[in-house]
Amino acid sequence: MEAHSPLLRVSNLTKSFGGVTAVHDVTFDIYPGQITAVIGPNGAGKTTLFNMITAILPMTSGQVHYRNMNITGLKPYQIAKLGITRTFQNLQIFGNMTVVENVMTGAHTQLKTGILRSAFRSPSVIREEVKAYEEALGQLENVGLLEFAHDEAGTLPYGNQRLLEIARAAASGSKLILLDEPMAGLNPQESKKLVTIIERMRTEGMTFLFVEHDMETVMSIADNIVVLDFGEKIAEGTPQEIYNNPAVIAAYLGDEEIVI
Numbered sequence: 001m002e003a004h005s006p007l008l009r010v011s012n013l014t015k016s017f018g019g020v021t022a023v024h025d026v027t028f029d030i031y032p033g034q035i036t037a038v039i040g041p042n043g044a045g046k047t048t049l050f051n052m053i054t055a056i057l058p059m060t061s062g063q064v065h066y067r068n069m070n071i072t073g074l075k076p077y078q079i080a081k082l083g084i085t086r087t088f089q090n091l092q093i094f095g096n097m098t099v100v101e102n103v104m105t106g107a108h109t110q111l112k113t114g115i116l117r118s119a120f121r122s123p124s125v126i127r128e129e130v131k132a133y134e135e136a137l138g139q140l141e142n143v144g145l146l147e148f149a150h151d152e153a154g155t156l157p158y159g160n161q162r163l164l165e166i167a168r169a170a171a172s173g174s175k176l177i178l179l180d181e182p183m184a185g186l187n188p189q190e191s192k193k194l195v196t197i198i199e200r201m202r203t204e205g206m207t208f209l210f211v212e213h214d215m216e217t218v219m220s221i222a223d224n225i226v227v228l229d230f231g232e233k234i235a236e237g238t239p240q241e242i243y244n245n246p247a248v249i250a251a252y253l254g255d256e257e258i259v260i
């Protein structure tokens with residue numbers, strides 16, 4: 001991949017649900033190591049856009065390229081295997097498994113071991129499992145959860161469960177993590193911790209795309225902001241550019257949830 005080619009290219013994505021066009025002709029690029037935020041008033045199409053990029057929803061038209069490869073029409077597991085992971089608004093933690101086991105489920109998207117081989121527990125399978133375990137512990141250390149590695153994940157406070165999801169995404173070998181409202185439900189200290197972790201992971205080479213209503217977070221960490229309104233991209237730019245954009249201010253007028 002060329003140094004300046006986008007990691008992800010979203011081209012003319014459109015999604016219609018019957019008569020409702022939730023996303024219309026949206027185009028933008030994400031470059032490696034960038035933090036990109038998608039913002040917009042309620043119902044603007046942010047989640048639908050995420051769902052199309054990760055193939056949870058088929059698009060009506062448009063294309064998605066990842067590392068110059070056309071990934072339009074691939075299945076969600078194929079996209080995950082290529083290195084794109086997402087988190088959801090509702091946490092997707094396996095509450096009865098331990099914290100470290102949860103992280104290892106991320107690593108399993110990349111393991112070579114098939115069901116048959118793992119049933120026989122050959123030395124190569126064991127080696128792979130040990131590697132995944134050590135990698136999982138490393139990821140837990142990165143997000144400050146190492147001391148809870150052997151606790152049941154369901155017993156972690158909400159903010160730590162969110163960090164656990166991010167550790168799991170990182171353990172999957174992802175290069176691009178999509179976060180759907182990562183700050184939702186976090187208290188100010190937890191938000192601050194998450195911001196620090198995202199920024200550190202970025203300096204280590206991770207790329208992020210996130211949907212967020214918390215404008216303070218968006219303005220403080222995003223390199224690039226894509227603004228949707230009624231499914232259309234109405235603006236794109238740096239936090240400063242977006243902050244001063246009249247179309248963006250107009251779109252948010254009357255939206256009580258967001259103070260821009």
Ligand SMILES: Nc1ncnc2c1ncn2[C@@H]1O[C@H](COP(=O)(O)OP(=O)(O)OP(=O)(O)O)[C@@H](O)[C@H]1O
Pocket residue numbers: 017020021022040041042043044045046047048049
């Ligand atoms: N499965 C669906 N069937 C019909 N309409 C849908 C469906 N999913 C979303 N929509 C509509 O598409 C539009 C965009 O919804 P979407 O959830 O993507 O917006 P959003 O920006 O993520 O909103 P929020 O900030 O409230 O989460 C809305 O008008 C919504 O009602």
